[in-house]
Amino acid sequence: MEKKTLDVQGMSCGHCKAAVEGALKKLAGVSxxxxxxxxxxxxxxxxxxxxxxxxxxxxxxxxxYDVIA
Incomplete structure (x- = not known):
């Protein structure tokens, strides 16, 4: 398993946190x-x-949200 930290702009509340985490967890391969x-x-x-x-x-x-590379 690989670990990576992404820099995401625009998250400001619990809904933002849940939206980002949920979108990632739906992807096959994200644990x-x-x-x-x-x-x-x-x-x-x-x-x-x-x-x-x-x-x-x-x-x-x-x-x-924007992801900064």
Missing amino acids: AAEAHLETGKVDVTFDEGKVTVAAMKEAIEEQG
């Missing part, structure tokens, strides 16, 4: 996702053989 509102970071644990970082960024962006 854990935890968003931190204070820092704007999202820690993701995933199987790099099943999901790409690009797919994770796209899932977050579809929720209306």
Whole structure:
């Protein structure tokens, strides 16, 4: 399993946190996702053989948030 921290802009409340975490957890290969509102970071644990970082960024962006590379 791989771990990555994504920098996400625009998260400001519990709904934002839930939307981002939920979008990531729906992806095959993502085993854990935890968003931190204070820092704007999202820690993701995933199987790099099943999901790409690009797919994770796209899932977050579809929720209306910006991912900083």
